[in-house]
Amino acid sequence: MVGAFNAGADAVYLGGSKFGARAYADNFDTQEVLDAISYAHLFGKKIYMTVNTLVKEREYGELYDFMLPFAEKKLDGVIVQDLGVMKLIRDEFPEIELHASTQATVTGVYGARLLKELGCVRVVPARELSLLEMKEIREKADVEVEAFIHGAMCYCYSGMCLFSSMVGTRSGNRGRCAQPCRLPYALAGSSAKEQYPLSLKDMCTVSMIPELIEAGIDSFKIEGRMKRPEYAAGVTSIYRKYIDLYYQEPKVLHEISKEDMEVLNSLYLRTQISQGYYHKHNGKDMITLESPSYNGTSDKVLSNVREKYLSGELKLKVSLNCRLVVGEEAALTMTHIHDGQEYSLTVHGGKVQGALKKPMDEESVLKQLSRFGGTSFELDNIHILIDDKGSGRGIFIPVSELNELRRNLCEQMLSCILENDDVDLKSGKDADRINKINDKTAAKPEKESLKLSDHEPSLHVLVNTKEQLDGVLRVQKKTCSISRVYIDSNIFLENDRSFDSEGIEVFVALPYMTRHENFDGTLDIMKIADSAMDKGISGLLVRNLEQLGILKEKGYTGRIILDYGLYIWNEQAADMVKNLASEVSAPLELTIHEAREVAEKVRKKSGIPVSLNVYGYAPMMISAGCVKKTLEKCTGNQGKVFASKTAIIDRMGNELKVTTNCRNCYNVIWNALPTSLHKKLPGIMDKFSFDNFRVDLTIEDGKEAEKIVTSFAALMKKEIADTGFDGLEYTTGHFKRGVE
Secondary structure (H helix, E strand, O other), X not given: OHHHHHOOOOEEEEXXXXXXXXXXXOOOOHHHHHHHHHHHHHOOOEEEEEOOOOOOHHHHOOHHHHHHHHHHOOOOEEEEOOHHHHHHHHHHOOOOEEEEOHHHOOXXXXXXXXXXXXXXXXXXXXXXXXXXXXXXXXXXXXXXEEEEEEEOOOOOOHHHOOHHHHHOOOOHHHOOOOOHHHOOEEEOOOOOOOEOOOOEOEEEOHHHHHHHHHOOOOEEEEOOOOOOHHHHHHHHHHXXXXXXXXXXXXXXXXXXXXXXXXXXXXXXXXXXXXXXXXXXXXXXXXXXXXXXXXXXXXXXXXXXXXXXXXOOOOOEXXXXXXXXXXXXXXXXXXXXXXXXXXXXXXXXXXXEEEOXXXXXXXXXXXXXXXXXXXXXXXXXXXXXXXXXXXXOOOEEOOHHHHHHHHHHHHHHHHHHHHHHHHHHHOOHHHHHHHHHHHHHHHHOOOOOOOOOOOOOOEEEEEEOOHHXXXXXXXXXXXXXXEEEEEEEHHHHHHOOOOOOOOOOEEEEEOOOOOOEOOOEHHHHHHHHHHHOHHHOOOEEEEOOHHXXXXXXXHOOOOEEEEOOOOOOOOHHHHHHOOOOOOEEEOOOOOOHHHHHHHHHHHHHHOOOOEEEEEEEOOEEEEEOOOHHHHHOOOOOOOOOOOOOEEEEEOOOOOEEEEEEEOOOOEEEEEOOOOEEOOOOHHHHHHHOOOOEEEEEOOOOOHHHHHHHHHHHHHHHOOOOOHHHHOOOOOEOOOOOOOOO
């Protein structure tokens, strides 16, 4: 932290002892956070805390007590992913700025506007967005935008990654990512050697500083946690240099010097770098296909950084005026100009005596008053008046008293500056923002709670292909057991007719990702919403905040179901969106006990039905990067209603299927095995905790789909259905094995 501030950072994100997305970092304890806030505020800097993990229901009660001391210390901001955490901080600590984490996966104007309405003053969009998309968010959502400019890159849209969680218990949404994207994989069905198709090159955008500033980005973020202090200081210093050069001479092109690039390359940067997604959607040249190793560090560079930025803390320059007159109280005055305001304080000691032996001279006084040591001050200039009233004997004052005067003055000046900062924080624009948020919250009408029926849970089925849909409809003709089918948006877009659904409710499952770039995916959402009713569609399965924001602004009147990727890990998260959604889905990373706990509280308090997924291949990654394009070739169908398949093999020989959504240009990497709770379903049904059970059909063909749905239909009727699962290799996911 000190290194980053010394090198020119305006703010530092840091993690406390809980709820931060770097669980294995050397995080700050409570007192260290409080000291950091004081230190930052003295020098006109800011501290933002990372409270950006998803919070389980049983942990939620700890959050208020955890945040209280930081709020009282006037913490500047908190970066969050969890909607429930967002609600607590907005409602209980409105003086703290709310920043939406990149893990909230903001991909456009509508999602950003929605978060602003919910209380956020800043969003950190998905790192996959182009510079034009970020500029559009800044201009049209009228919310601050923070962009990553340097550091490691996730292959997956951050909050949409379940890879580490599904192959182990370390959840990226809980700050414990095991980085499976950095491991080798081979293209299935080929003799090609293992490569690293999911390992992105590190981002380095120092040459783009003018362009980023002119795009209106409010804040630049250097990804630097769990790195050495030399990294934090050294990288910050280079970017600070070129930011300042731009503002000094905005019309001059400042080439990045060879020496500065050598510094960056010597500070924990991978052997290959890129400028991220700012000017391209994806590409093979963004991937470190060979071993993603790091450049060697330079001892000389590390030593220079340590000497320049890590050898001491920032100091406030002060002036002293010392008056030592025989027969009068010793007086010491300190003056400091802070943020344009002058502070002047005086302390008094005992009466100054005439010297009996060796008198105290100016040099001796200066020696004691200059000893600021571990304080936050350093002497700029000093004036010392010594007056023995003409006795010729000189003056005497104990050295200990001079030291005490200096210590008292430092403490009082420190308190005065910090207390004044606190007063400023309670007024002005921050107070206006707080009042606006409170007014908006108070004025919002409560949605009438939905009435939950006493019937047993319903069976819902999601299909991704027309072949799967046909299989589901055949099952329905035989059993009449399916109450709802979700059809992938591609199926909807390819058909102009109404959907004959054998008496089943039909919903459209919207794409996992919606962007406004070369292909404007927002238009599809609007088109589907406008024509859904006419085609017999009852509602929409919403998969991201951008879609939710679009439907809210359109005033969509159909039913809105939040998919499991819009995380409801606690009851407060559901409360945050209860006026926007008809139903929610239990997250895939919760154990059955955790999911049941959340579901029961949500149903009881908000009256919102909750669905539980009982079958499906988990989407471990949703990525802008394209495995097919990297290891084979692009289909050439971007912007068209088209899907293709490929697969990669991991080190253990597991085959991971990969499907493309070419219209919206993203990949889905599926788990090697489906999660199936068929053996657990009778016990789950007995608890009456969930309103609906959902079967997701993803990479299955029509026959497999029909077989699986038939079996679950029988289980729902409490009939024997073992034959339907004969030979099925499956996992129970996080049913018992929760995430850390």
